[in-house]
Amino acid sequence: xxxxxxxxxxxxxxxxxxxxxxxxxxxxxxxxxxxxxxxxxxxxxxxxxxxxxxxxxxxxxxxxxxxxxxxxxxxxxxxxxxxxxxxxxxxxxxxxxxxxxxxxxxxxxxxxxxxxxxxxxxxxxxxxxxxxxxxxxxxxxxxxxxxxxxxxxxxxxxxxxxxxxxxxxxxxxxxxxxxxxxxxxxxxxxxxxxxxxxxxxxxxxxxxxxxxxxxxxxxxxxxxxxxxxxxxxxxxxxxxxxxxxxxxxxxxxxxxxxxxxxxxxxxxxxxxxxxxxxxxxxxxxxxxxxxxxxxxxxxxxxxxxxxxxxxxxxxxxxxxxxxxxxxxxxxxxxxxxxxxxxxxxxxxxxxxxxxxxxxxxxxxxxxxxxxxxxxxxxxxxxxxxxxxxxxxxxxxxxxxxxxxxxxxxxxxxxxxxxxxxxxxxxxxxxxxxxxxxxxxxxxxxxxxxxxxxxxxxxxxxxxxxxxxxxxxxxxxxxxxxxxxxxxxxxxxxxxxxxxxxxxxxxxxx
Amino acid sequence: xxxxxxxxxxxxxxxxxxxxxxxxxxxxxxxxxxxxxxxxxxxxxxxxxxxxxxxxxxxxxxxxxxxxxxxxxxxxxxxxxxxxxxxxxxxxxxxxxxxxxxxxxxxxxxxxxxxxxxxxxxxxxxxxxxxxxxxxxxxxxxxxxxxxxxxxxxxxxxxxxxxxxxxxxxxxxxxxxxxxxxxxxxxxxxxxxxxxxxxxxxxxxxxxxxxxxxxxxxxxxxxxxx
Numbered sequence: 001x002x003x004x005x006x007x008x009x010x011x012x013x014x015x016x017x018x019x020x021x022x023x024x025x026x027x028x029x030x031x032x033x034x035x036x037x038x039x040x041x042x043x044x045x046x047x048x049x050x051x052x053x054x055x056x057x058x059x060x061x062x063x064x065x066x067x068x069x070x071x072x073x074x075x076x077x078x079x080x081x082x083x084x085x086x087x088x089x090x091x092x093x094x095x096x097x098x099x100x101x102x103x104x105x106x107x108x109x110x111x112x113x114x115x116x117x118x119x120x121x122x123x124x125x126x127x128x129x130x131x132x133x134x135x136x137x138x139x140x141x142x143x144x145x146x147x148x149x150x151x152x153x154x155x156x157x158x159x160x161x162x163x164x165x166x167x168x169x170x171x172x173x174x175x176x177x178x179x180x181x182x183x184x185x186x187x188x189x190x191x192x193x194x195x196x197x198x199x200x201x202x203x204x205x206x207x208x209x210x211x212x213x214x215x216x217x218x219x220x221x222x223x224x225x226x227x228x229x230x231x232x233x234x235x236x237x238x239x240x241x242x243x244x245x246x247x248x249x250x251x252x253x254x255x256x257x258x259x260x261x262x263x264x265x266x267x268x269x270x271x272x273x274x275x276x277x278x279x280x281x282x283x284x285x286x287x288x289x290x291x292x293x294x295x296x297x298x299x300x301x302x303x304x305x306x307x308x309x310x311x312x313x314x315x316x317x318x319x320x321x322x323x324x325x326x327x328x329x330x331x332x333x334x335x336x337x338x339x340x341x342x343x344x345x346x347x348x349x350x351x352x353x354x355x356x357x358x359x360x361x362x363x364x365x366x367x368x369x370x371x372x373x374x375x376x377x378x379x380x381x382x383x384x385x386x387x388x389x390x391x392x393x394x395x396x397x398x399x400x401x402x403x404x405x406x407x408x409x410x411x412x413x414x415x416x417x418x419x420x421x422x423x424x425x426x427x428x429x430x431x432x433x434x435x436x437x438x439x440x441x442x443x444x445x446x447x448x449x450x451x452x453x454x455x456x457x458x459x460x461x462x463x464x465x466x467x468x469x470x471x472x473x474x475x476x477x478x479x480x481x482x483x484x485x486x487x488x489x490x491x492x493x494x495x496x497x498x499x500x501x502x503x504x505x506x507x508x509x
Numbered sequence: 510x511x512x513x514x515x516x517x518x519x520x521x522x523x524x525x526x527x528x529x530x531x532x533x534x535x536x537x538x539x540x541x542x543x544x545x546x547x548x549x550x551x552x553x554x555x556x557x558x559x560x561x562x563x564x565x566x567x568x569x570x571x572x573x574x575x576x577x578x579x580x581x582x583x584x585x586x587x588x589x590x591x592x593x594x595x596x597x598x599x600x601x602x603x604x605x606x607x608x609x610x611x612x613x614x615x616x617x618x619x620x621x622x623x624x625x626x627x628x629x630x631x632x633x634x635x636x637x638x639x640x641x642x643x644x645x646x647x648x649x650x651x652x653x654x655x656x657x658x659x660x661x662x663x664x665x666x667x668x669x670x671x672x673x674x675x676x677x678x679x680x681x682x683x684x685x686x687x688x689x690x691x692x693x694x695x696x697x698x699x700x701x702x703x704x705x706x707x708x709x710x711x712x713x714x715x716x717x718x719x720x721x722x723x724x725x726x727x728x729x730x731x732x733x734x735x
Contacts, residue, residue, distance in 0.1 A: 127696070129692075129693075129696040129699075129700075130696065130699070133696075133699050133700065133703055136703055136707075137703070137706075140706055140707065140710045143710060143714065144710075144713075147714065147717055150717065150720075150721050151721065152721055152722045152723075152732060153732050153733060155714070155717045155718055155721045155722050156718075156722055156730040156732055156733055157733055158714060158717070159667070159714055159718055159727070159730065160730065160733070162710065162711070162714065163661070163670055163674065166674050166707065167657075167658065167661055167673075167674055167677060170654075170674070170677040170678060170681065171654075173678075173681050173700075174650070174654060174681050177681060177684065177685045177688065177689060177692075180685075180689045180692060181688045181689045184689055184691065185636075188691070189568075189570075189689070189690060189691030190691035190692075190693065191691075192693060206635060206636055207635075208631075208632060208635040208636075209632060209635070209636065212632065235733075235735075236733045239733070240733070295735070298735075299735070300735070301735075304735065
């Protein structure tokens with residue numbers, strides 16, 4: 001069978017599996033069946049993506065009137081997304097089961113599969129306008145997952161999420177209209193604004209208009225990626241959703257929006273706007289890392305800590321794409337996969353801890369290892385990995401990004417990033433030290449005695465036997481992460497080099 | 510560029526419709542009553558539909574007539590109806606605590622329009638379109654964008670926030686009718702449809718807010734911080 005045909009079958013499988021699962025969940029209305037349907041869809045989608053990744057290397061394929069595209073960059077993002085979807089689907093089975101939630105669980109899985117569908121659609125979109133709509137749809141579906149627990153906090157988070165992101169992303173639509181308008185001076189009033197058409201017409205765009213358009217789309221999609229100062233929705237949404245949803249938001253959704261920024265940077269390069277666009281990208285990325293560093297060190301809530309860590313890593317990726325060049329792009333993409341694996345692991349561990357201690361406050365968590373022995377070990381290994389310590393994958397990708405920046409025109413950002421990463425390393429691991437090894441301090445015992453006076457005091461923490469559904473995805477996230485840190489196979493580096501070549505423009509920096 | 514060579518009558522019609530839409534944004538900005546926002550929004554949507562039809566007629570884009578009909582139907586009737594249902598259910602008919610009084614908002618809004626004009630004039634100059642209806646469209650588009658953000662900031666009722674987001678969208682839609690009338694039909698249709706889903710989602714969320722958070726004002730949403 002020919003390669004384009006295979007690619008098309010792969011894409012169809014990829015999209016139909018979650019769609020069928022979502023419809024199936026709504027039809028059968030039974031919690032256990034919905035779990036299995038969603039898990040099956042996740043497995044099928046993952047298998048399809050694994051098939052698509054090598055296929056994509058043989059050239060971009062477009063089909064369905066040019067609205068869908070399979071290219072190496074998109075396939076790579078799909079790989080991150082599908083991996084997180086699979087891990088989160090396994091984890092959700094262990095995490096979501098409870099007598100109160102069971103009657104609504106088929107709704108949860110229908111939304112979950114629908115959310116996965118929208119995040120898988122995004123990287124496949126070839127038309128810039130349709131890509132915008134796909135990103136908008138991810139917001140609409142995931143809002144309800146964020147508010148799924150129907151507590152006051154989760155509804156508040158869902159509201160802030162949809163308002164801030166809808167407002168922010170409307171700037172991206174304005175930017176796309178500007179691009180279309182700028183292109184219409186040389187292409188005539190009606191044409192299809194695909195990524196390749198936009199790149200081809202970019203050198204002929206009016207520079208002022210092209211710069212304005214780039215800044216608008218960068219701010220717009222940057223809101224969705226969670227870059228500071230547009231990140232304010234992210235800690236709320238990530239901390240109030242159920243743990244599998246947090247993992248999907250952080251590991252899948254943010255990447256789907258990030259690919260748009262990477263592609264628009266490429267367009268800005270083709271438009272020959274000088275260093276200005278890349279400098280803006282690097283500044284905003286560095287600012288995100290700085291904001292995250294401040295909030296990480298001062299954080300008291302566990303899941304918000306994880307959320308700010310996502311802001312940090314999105315900042316790192318943005319800086320990587322901003323540095324550009326083969327090293328910068330390869331580093332950023334490698335970081336994307338590593339972060340997806342690692343942040344899933346962190347949110348799974350956080351979900352276990354919140355279940356075990358009945359609280360989201362880190363001040364209430366002590367001696368985690370005695371409470372959750374297996375998950376606790378996996379979780380702290382993940383914590384070491386996410387701060388960028390060797391021998392895990394994130395160390396390698398962060399070093400690659402630093403190497404890319406240090407020789408470029410924005411070398412200052414590499415130094416700033418290095419300092420901030422050290423701050424985050426200390427701040428983040430200090431929280432884990434307190435949760436794992438600290439003796440119960442005066443401050444926290446005061447807090448627990450205050451809690452015991454509280455009439456609505458939470459139940460005492462108790463050790464819980466973590467089900468295999470919960471620990472299995474943690475293993476599945478940690479082991480590849482370790483492998484990716486120790487061993488960078490040749491096929492992988494040539495794949496990332498191919499994407500970097502796809503994203504480079506003749507004499508680009 | 511189609512806006513550069515227009516018969517004078519068409520140019521004046523476009524200007525009239527665009528400027529009236531902008532004025533309606535000021536009506537929303539200067540009023541406390543939710544129902545008045547809603548009517549201003551509905552009328553604005555009808556004007557935009559009329560604008561689509563006019564552009565379609567003078568520019569020779571027959572597909573814009575379809576867009577005009579759908580805009581009038583969706584933005585002009587269905588969305589206001591959905592929002593009206595939300596208002597009825599909420600038992601709130603006015604903004605109680607603006608962060609900025611309507612009179613001051615009007616002044617700030619006027620300053621934002623001035624800013625939008627300076628930016629558009631600059632862009633128009635660099636494109637060689639100074640003095641054409643394109644600059645006006647750009648001004649109105651950016652002004653509605655900025656005023657929408659202003660409304661998001663100073664108004665706290667959930668309905669005002671939904672309407673502010675719809676004003677953001679209306680601004681883009683209005684501008685794109687004049688600047689890029691040839692935009693593929695499919696995209697515009699999907700964006701219209703998308704808007705409908707957005708409002709439906711907002712409607713459901715408002716119900717959750719009232720049930721689970723016990724409020725319809727975002728001033729009360731202060732649990733999450735830091």
